[in-house]
Amino acid sequence: MEEIAFFAGAIGALGGAIAVIALRNPFYSVLALIVHLISLAGLFLILYAEFIAAAQIVVYAGAVMVLYLFVTAYVGGVEESIWEPIPGQRFLAPLLAAALFIELSIAVVGTALKAVESTGPTIPADFGSPGSIGELLLERFLVVFEAASMLLLIAAVGAIVLAGRKRERETVPARGAGR
């Protein structure tokens, strides 16, 4: 049963990932990424990470991807030019990616960690539940939690500065030029 669930999730995640880089239209790429994220949430559930899976679906596949969809719809379909600035990029890049995968696989399969080759130790019933994750976040990792909230605040302010319309600067020269 666990094998079926794993392979279903793995096929969904891998298919979504390949669709993201293969589809020409960015709008469809975003939709493929949503498929990928939901399959990944299923894999998290098999690994007893209930809270992470829920956060993945609600925050990531929900909120963040809606932001992506809005920006993609705002910018419109961007056609990628056929012209290749780096000769052979289309052949070299998959080769480099394959080399990266082989290297990582050698590192993972040839590791000396014995715990990796088992299904993992027996765990308490509330492993990965919102209660235990929250306890860890607010007790042991309180500084990390506060740093993450500061980071989110700074990112929000930065986004407003970057993308906000500067009305005064734009209108004043236009009027001067018109008269």
Next chain:
Amino acid sequence: MDITWYLVLSALLFAVGAGGVLVRRSPLVILLCLELMLNAGNLALVAFARSSGNEEGQVFALVVMVVAACEVVIGLGLIVAMFRRRLALDVDEMRELRG
């Protein structure tokens, strides 16, 4: 299922994301491929948390999600700013720092 399966899947997803960053030229799709790579890292973190029977890896995965959200907000802000200035949305045409 051995934890190794999850780690190999995570390596494969990371490689797909890295290949996407190298191949595609639209900044929107490059941001999406960065998300793929961050999520591959998250899968490895959660798999290690399971293999060691310890929830701290899951807290780390949550922090990675926060960082990914920040990166998305800044990246999309940059793309909108580029679009407003009528710049071509192609990373190979942006060769100079001057707007």
